[in-house]
Amino acid sequence: MKLIEMTVKGFVDETASDSPAPGGGSVSALAGSLAAALGEMVIRLTTGKKAFKALDEGIQKEFEAKLPELEKQHKRLEELIDEDTQAFNAFMDALKLPKETDEQKVARKKAMSDATVVAMQVPLETAKVCLSVLNLLPIIAKYGNNNAASDAGVAALNARSGLEGAILNVKINLGGIDDAPLCEKTKAECDKMLAEGETLKTDILKTIYSKIE
């Protein structure tokens, strides 16, 4: 059964269980998906309003153009919830391969390293999509319906936590990959995304607090 077809309660309970999946990778993709969904909601609660229709037409168009982008990211992140757990399970399968003969040991080691590269790429994509969500939110925070300001703020918080959560999952996988240049490059990419995401989140929340406090 796909994780996204489980009930919310079922998903939380399955996370709490002693099986390692779903874990932080799937939860981070869900956080990102909810962030995109909240951004969509704020747009939908804004564009019909008088105050919005009084804005400069260019701003209106730019604001409305974020909706299909957020829908795309929300759907991709929903898929990544399951892909993360599938990639983890593939690693667990490699771990269970026989290790009696030298030949088996070599094959098992290669299968584990290959599965780790895949298991790393899923949260790496989750991190990238969460950062894209964060990049779409400043205009939503600024021109979104004031009554939904807290929703735009929660969107930024979840996109930011999805981003860093996914990066933690990338970094823990780097330890199992025997390719130093790939590891260095990926680590640098993650640190750059994290810094960019932190700046975006801080700016968005500054806008939100100026609206609600």
Added chain:
Amino acid sequence: MKLIEMTVKGFVDETASDSPAPGGGSVSALAGSLAAALGEMVIRLTTGKKAFKALDEGIQKEFEAKLPELEKQHKRLEELIDEDTQAFNAFMDALKLPKETDEQKVARKKAMSDATVVAMQVPLETAKVCLSVLNLLPIIAKYGNNNAASDAGVAALNARSGLEGAILNVKINLGGIDDAPLCEKTKAECDKMLAEGETLKTDILKTIYSKIE
């Protein structure tokens, strides 16, 4: 239908829709619930291991004692997902009351203010429970199974984002409450919780990064 009985996909899609509920309040309670669930998972993946059984007995007991506390908070936060949306809907009902006569206007205004006080108390509790989750996580981050270090980190990120997201929902409601001392007191309480949560999250993630980097 209760939100937690919806599928994960259904919940995300309903969040994205043009109906204001579920919104940031329910999403923040879900983030907190997932944080507690990940904490439980890390405990379950730790206590059977040799490395854990080699620890000081006092530490083992303290570590294990976090499990029932997290279970309690995970369940309470699950309930708060629906309570937040119910409280918001009660406010929307008050908003729809007739406002033809002076008598109706006074009754409607009172009903709206009363509903806002309730609508504020739900995220205030969500914030408190998220902070309790954060308070349980340092020992889990420190002594938890190294293979699940990223999961403990994602737990801290989600508890922190649930905490601040709930506080945004408290603060946006304060604007509709005509009781200055209550508003001042609540705002101070929120800012104190936020500062405490930020320190906890920073310390927990420092432990996690020292394990995975």
